[in-house]
Amino acid sequence: MTFRTRFAPSPTGPLHLGHAYSALLAHDMAVAQNGEFLLRIEDIDQSRARPEWETQIYEDLAWLGLSWSPNVVRQSDRFAAYDEALDALWTQGLLYPCTCSRRDIANALSAPQEGYPTHGPDGVIYPGTCRLDARQISGPRPKGAVMRLNMDLATSRIGQDNAMSSYRFNDMNKAPQDVVFTSEDVTSNVGDIVLSRKDMGTSYHLSVVLDDAAQGITDVIRGADLFEATQIHVVLQRILSFPTPTYHHHKLIRDNTGKRLAKRDDARAISKFRSEGYTPEDIRKMVGLSGQDSGAISSVSVPSTTDV
Numbered sequence: 662m663t664f665r666t667r668f669a670p671s672p673t674g675p676l677h678l679g680h681a682y683s684a685l686l687a688h689d690m691a692v693a694q695n696g697e698f699l700l701r702i703e704d705i706d707q708s709r710a711r712p713e714w715e716t717q718i719y720e721d722l723a724w725l726g727l728s729w730s731p732n733v734v735r736q737s738d739r740f741a742a743y744d745e746a747l748d749a750l751w752t753q754g755l756l757y758p759c760t761c762s763r764r765d766i767a768n769a770l771s772a773p774q775e776g777y778p779t780h781g782p783d784g785v786i787y788p789g790t791c792r793l794d795a796r797q798i799s800g801p802r803p804k805g806a807v808m809r810l811n812m813d814l815a816t817s818r819i820g821q822d823n824a825m826s827s828y829r830f831n832d833m834n835k836a837p838q839d840v841v842f843t844s845e846d847v848t849s850n851v852g853d854i855v856l857s858r859k860d861m862g863t864s865y866h867l868s869v870v871l872d873d874a875a876q877g878i879t880d881v882i883r884g885a886d887l888f889e890a891t892q893i894h895v896v897l898q899r900i901l902s903f904p905t906p907t908y909h910h911h912k913l914i915r916d917n918t919g920k921r922l923a924k925r926d927d928a929r930a931i932s933k934f935r936s937e938g939y940t941p942e943d944i945r946k947m948v949g950l951s952g953q954d955s956g957a958i959s960s961v962s963v964p965s966t967t968d969v
Contacts, residue, residue, distance in 0.1 A: 664696030665879045668722070668729075669869070671703045672714035675930035676721045679884070679914035679922040682948040686911060687882040688727045689950075699876055700729040705736045705861050705868055721931040725941045734876060736868055743863035746871055746901065747856065751802035755815050755900070756856065758806040759791040766790070778850055782889035783866070786852040808857035812896070816844035819899045828895050832888070832908045842892050851893055870894050874903040882909045914948060 666687040670680060691698040702718070704710035722729070750756045761769075769788040770779055779786055792811060802808070827843045856867045873881065888910040898905050914922050922929055934944060945951040 662879060663877070664691060664694035665699060665877055666691045666696065666882055667699040667701050667873070667876060667878050668882075669701040669703050669872075670718055671706065671709075672711055672718060673706065673709040674714060675932055676718060677914075677922045677929045677931065678944070678948055681721075681725060681931055681944050682914050682950065683882060683884065683911065684722060684727060685725065685945065685948070685950055686909070688729075690880065690882065690909075696879075698727070698729050699732075699734070699878070701734045701736070701872055701876065703736050703865075703868070705863055705865070707737060708860065710737070717932060721935070724935055725931070725944065734872060736872065739868070739872065739875075740862055742871055742875070743857075743868060746867065747808060747863070748802055750810070750856070750900070751798075751808070753818070754798060755811055755818070756802070756808045757791060757793045757798060757811060757853075758803050759787075759809045759853075759855070760807070761787075761790050781851045782893060783851060783854045786850070787854075789853060792853060805859060805862075806857070807855055807859050809853040810856050810897075812851060812853050813848050815896065815900055816848060819896070820844060828892065828899065830891060830895050830905050830908055832891075832910055834885075834910050840891075847892055847896055854893055866890070866893050866897065870897040870901065870903065873906060874898070874901070878906050880909060881906045882911065884913050885910045886913060 668680075668684040668687050670676060670684075676684075688698045690696075700722070702715055704715070747756065766785055766787065769790055770785065787809065791809070827841055828847070829839055829841050831838050832840050854864075854866060856864050858864055888908075891908055891910075895905055897903075931944070942951060
């Protein structure tokens with residue numbers, strides 16, 4: 662099997678040093694393994710995606726010295742695949758429409774049961790207000806509706822099919838490397854996640870799982886902020902009969918005050934460093950990759966804006 666990584670930015674703003682770190686890691690690991698480095702444009706949020714930001718992504722990555730497979734996947738071209746997966750899950754009775762507003766959910770959680778979490782890796786844990794028994798759902802999937810996954814039913818179905826109630830994924834940044842969680846963990850700590858948003862027709866969780874499988878990604882390199890969300894992706898992979906990649910959740914790039922970099926922090930945009938005469942090697946040094954083993958994933962920080 663070909664070792665295959667990917668970098669999957671959203672064209673909603675400039676790439677910053679944190680993006681550079683993740684892209685360089687994924688690229689260098691693929692090169693070290695004589696594998697493939699793929700690029701995916703995650704533009705399902707068409708209200709925020711802009712062509713000029715996508716163009717700048719290509720320019721920034723090329724300037725960093727990265728090369729990628731010519732077959733760039735753009736999520737906005739894959740809505741038919743997302744629709745097909747949603748229809749399959751709907752037919753299995755694993756989805757239900759949700760009409761709750763944020764206020765409705767907040768009101769339902771105003772007096773949470775003691776000892777039960779209210780927030781998980783997907784934000785507020787949905788209280789199940791709109792959940793229906795699968796036998797009450799009939800007809801075609803309603804289009805343009807928010808669709809949630811019945812997590813309890815999904816994990817029960819997986820347990821019946823696999824005679825297992827636990828899940829496992831390999832994370833190369835954890836010791837031991839195997840991360841194990843149970844059906845109870847995911848139903849209690851994650852809940853009924855949204856798989857299709859009214860304004861998108863899909864969701865990040867559904868799209869990333871389908872796209873990684875379609876592109877044959879063997880190793881996912883991404884930030885530690887997505888570690889908890891991986892349990893969602895593993896459950897979806899099991900439901901959809903997809904293989905689970907190996908994960909590498911690297912430490913986040915922060916400034917020397919501990920602040921995590923974000924797209925709104927234009928002061929550390931790659932394009933700004935380019936315009937000021939920095940070199941790609943300067944960027945590698947800044948994020949702690951210069952001179953390291955090409956497959957290393959480390960904890961790094963970058964200077965404050967006034968120091969760079």
